[in-house]
Amino acid sequence: MMDFAEILAARGRLAGRIHRTPVLRSHSLDRAAGCQVYCKAENLQRGGAFKIRGAMNRLLQLTPAERERGVVAFSSGNHAQAVALACRDLGVSAVLVMPADAPRLKIAAVRDFGGRVVLYDRAEQNREALARDMVVREGRLLIPPYDDPAIIAGSATAALELLEEVPELDALIAPVGGGGLLAGSILSALHLRPGLAIFGVEPETAADVKLSLAHGRICSITENPTIADGLRTQQPGRLTFPILQSSVREIFTVQDVELLQALRFFLERLKILVEPSGLAAAAAVLRGECKNFPRVGLILSGGNVDAEIILRAFKS
Amino acid sequence: MMDFAEILAARGRLAGRIHRTPVLRSHSLDRAAGCQVYCKAENLQRGGAFKIRGAMNRLLQLTPAERERGVVAFSSGNHAQAVALACRDLGVSAVLVMPADAPRLKIAAVRDFGGRVVLYDRAEQNREALARDMVVREGRLLIPPYDDPAIIAGSATAALELLEEVPELDALIAPVGGGGLLAGSILSALHLRPGLAIFGVEPETAADVKLSLAHGRICSITENPTIADGLRTQQPGRLTFPILQSSVREIFTVQDVELLQALRFFLERLKILVEPSGLAAAAAVLRGECKNFPRVGLILSGGNVDAEIILRAFKS
Secondary structure: OOOHHHHHHHHHHHOOOOOOOOEEOOHHHHHHHOOEEEEEEHHHOHHHEOHHHHHHHHHOOOOHHHHHHOEEEEOOOHHHHHHHHHHHHHOOOEEEEEEOOOOHHHHHHHHHOOOEEEEEOOOOOOHHHHHHHHHHHHOOEEOOOOOOHHHHHHHHHHHHHHHHHOOOOOEEEEEOOOOHHHHHHHHHHHHHOOOOEEEEEEEHHHOHHHHHHHHOOOOOOOOOOOOOHHHOOOOOOOOHHHHHHHHOOEEEEEOHHHHHHHHHHHHHHHOEOOOOHHHHHHHHHHOOOOOOOOEEEEEEOEOOOOHHHHHHHHHO | OOOHHHHHHHHHHHOOOOOOOOEEOOHHHHHHHOOEEEEEEHHHOHHHEOHHHHHHHHHOOOOHHHHHHOEEEEOOOHHHHHHHHHHHHHOOOEEEEEEOOOOHHHHHHHHHOOOEEEEEOOOOOOHHHHHHHHHHHHOOEEOOOOOOHHHHHHHHHHHHHHHHHOOOOOEEEEEOOOOHHHHHHHHHHHHHOOOOEEEEEEEHHHOHHHHHHHHOOOOOOOOOOOOOHHHOOOOOOOOHHHHHHHHEEEEEEEOHHHHHHHHHHHHHHHOEOOOOHHHHHHHHHHOOOOOOOOEEEEEEOEOOOOHHHHHHHHHO
16 A cells, blocks of 8 residues: 555645645535535646646656656546646646547647647547557657556545545545545545545446445446546556555445536535536535534535536536 | 724634635636736635625624614625525524515525515615615614625625735725725725725626716716626715725726626636626636736625526526
């Protein structure tokens, strides 16, 4: 298991380069959830998601030769945005391999940050093969979305900040895709608050972590549709899974309709825009899954959402 | 002029009863504005607006007899919500006189907070007469929306927090309706940052403060339509106007279309929902009005907006 010192080192590297996001409170949310909820608003983070924490931490550790040759990443959106943004800050060339059906806002943002976008067809093409082609042909370093110690250590700084600001939390709940955010949260919690109950939340149609934990080994699922585009991973990572296995109390699943309801709730009541993937844990909290814990830390992992989804939330 | 000690006393009274709202930064906003912008996010305040600061500060100073008899307020929305919410916290009965065409969300929120709502027709009825009727018949104390020393002192705590967090500001810009927020900001700034350049922003169709400052006396305008329902005041207050007159560098005006564009910008880029009235200063900043100042404090005064306005912002 990774050392807590790596998380502290990540925090030091990130200082001044990313936002310290606020912890938001809402009486309406507390009433709906049946507990006191402390929302770590990573939707207000640079690049619109917690992903900049891992990407920046990794990119700050490139060798001069790696910086020179540039990097490549494959991602449905938030990781691509984070890598493109961190690369712009650091003057590194970035190629982002993204599915053609990724949210338009995410693709536009990556281009806006100066990243070169290569679109692929989710059904027909293998994104990892495309990315590896960039690695071989252009000598670029692959920046994985979650299964990398520097990415996990960077992601861990969100929970680190939350636990420093609200040390008395009883539970922590976060969305889980590849598991980088949740694994990082566990590493921070193990050090700062060993007794903390830790929960993850996945879309019902992309519950690979729940399945894997039930079987005690990494299991793959087929790619299924969900509005939570950032949580469509088909299996947990080789590095993240053992960490999740060691400490996750339970994985909840949520439906798309609950994510849309949560989107509207957070917009109307808390006045913040959170994307469906970023709302997975929030939807579980709104359903009362944490009501037996007095003080619950909730990570809102991102806020990059197309207008069309916002409109859907108001029509549902 | 009011004493700074009253603002500090207000801050002490409010501690633990309202949120300390975050100061948000955004590279996209800085680029669009041509300066560094520090957003005091009062849309994330309790009741969805800065108004709770003044209302709570006033209500905490009720005598036991006043508490017993209850209060009445007239408001298009945010002040009504603030009074209803503070009254619920303090166990005081509240009647809120609101225009029938106020945003539905605001009327619903007031009822949700336990306030008794009395609707009136903007064209046919005089809201002050209705409220005064409550004062006479029910012995309720009238809580004015802005023209009251305790309301101004409470409103001043938003700029106080902002200036304590970012002492090196060069300019401060805020929306202006009756002038309570801007007057309070001036009182905080005079003490903490005497050289600060202070700007106010009104809708083009409700520019009573601009007109009054130009004439050197309080001038009234007819009530004109604007999407900024919270800034439809027809004249500045008797207490607020001299304060504005003493220190406002300039009043800018903005059009409804700029408010809708700003709403979308803040939602898509900063991931926060701000209502049209709350965006008046933001729209001026986005137009470049503060680009000659390196560091600008921007007050986002509220976030209570009907779904229909959000939909309009995405269609404009």
